[in-house]
Amino acid sequence: MTQEHQFYPAMIEAVQQTLENMVFMEVIEERGAPTEIPATDLTWSSMLINDPVQGEIRLAMPAGLLKKISGNVFGIDEEEVTTSQAYDILNELLNTIGGLFMTKLLPNQEYKIGLPTLEAGKLPEVDEHTVVWHLINSDEEPIKIYADGESLAALHQKVE
Amino acid sequence: MKRIIIADDSATARMFIKRCLQIVGLGDAEFVEAEDGKQALDAAKEQPADLLLTDLNMPVMDGQTLVKWVKASPKLCGMPIIVITSAGNPAKEAQLLELGAYRVLNKPVSPPIMMDALQDFLD
Numbered sequence: 064m065t066q067e068h069q070f071y072p073a074m075i076e077a078v079q080q081t082l083e084n085m086v087f088m089e090v091i092e093e094r095g096a097p098t099e100i101p102a103t104d105l106t107w108s109s110m111l112i113n114d115p116v117q118g119e120i121r122l123a124m125p126a127g128l129l130k131k132i133s134g135n136v137f138g139i140d141e142e143e144v145t146t147s148q149a150y151d152i153l154n155e156l157l158n159t160i161g162g163l164f165m166t167k168l169l170p171n172q173e174y175k176i177g178l179p180t181l182e183a184g185k186l187p188e189v190d191e192h193t194v195v196w197h198l199i200n201s202d203e204e205p206i207k208i209y210a211d212g213e214s215l216a217a218l219h220q221k222v223e
Numbered sequence: 224m225k226r227i228i229i230a231d232d233s234a235t236a237r238m239f240i241k242r243c244l245q246i247v248g249l250g251d252a253e254f255v256e257a258e259d260g261k262q263a264l265d266a267a268k269e270q271p272a273d274l275l276l277t278d279l280n281m282p283v284m285d286g287q288t289l290v291k292w293v294k295a296s297p298k299l300c301g302m303p304i305i306v307i308t309s310a311g312n313p314a315k316e317a318q319l320l321e322l323g324a325y326r327v328l329n330k331p332v333s334p335p336i337m338m339d340a341l342q343d344f345l346d
Contacts, residue, residue: 066300155233162329166311166329173315174312
């Protein structure tokens with residue numbers, strides 16, 4: 064199997080492994096029409112991939128789900144979770160997912176990734192250089208991952 | 224009581240590691256948290272620890288430099304170091320092991336992985 068063939072499943076595996084090991088949550092790929100995250104409930108974080116390909120990975124989920132995850136992690140009621148705790152969890156999840164994805168995608172190569180940054184407002188428009196993964200947990204709450212950038216997405220597009 | 228230093232610039236990552244250690248049976252250890260390699264080194268100099276777990280990419284002093292400093296110190300060189308990273312690859316892992324790291328683990332670290340890594344330490 065070539066590196067390119069691993070692109071799509073590599074991300075699914077990275078997300079599943081990360082969420083299962085870190086927050087004990089199982090997710091699967093969503094089939095059919097994807098569940099949208101209402102703009103008022105959207106929370107997302109982004110991280111740059113700097114080398115050997117350039118791009119950006121974004122992790123998005125409903126704010127309510129992030130609070131629930133954070134509450135489980137800290138062992139407190141979700142109402143007690145501070146915004147800072149929740150955002151730190153989101154960034155750490157993205158950092159781990161991004162690193163794992165690159166390790167799976169380019170197993171024998173050195174790569175450089177940036178620091179995760181919390182973002183506000185709408186997600187950027189999806190274009191021909193964006194690959195989107197729609198996942199859901201057992202409560203059917205959506206989790207979305209975006210890989211963006213010409214050279215990063217090219218690894219995926221080569222096999223289309 | 225075992226003294227364990229956890230170095231990571233993310234408070235959440237430190238908490239994840241701590242929780243993992245608690246699950247594998249080290250809940251009664253004394254955990255010392257450091258936000259970078261320099262803080263971890265200072266904490267070890269103040270009182271050597273039984274184990275040091277460190278992230279690789281950190282501000283001020285990164286994990287690789289921390290490994291070098293610890294292994295160069297006659298007082299600290301016996302302290303086992305586990306490097307936990309989200310930016311690992313075989314070449315980097317080999318480099319860290321060559322420098323004296325005890326184990327290199329890729330994030331996410333689950334309790335079974337931690338248990339396996341700490342087998343000698345827990346015995």
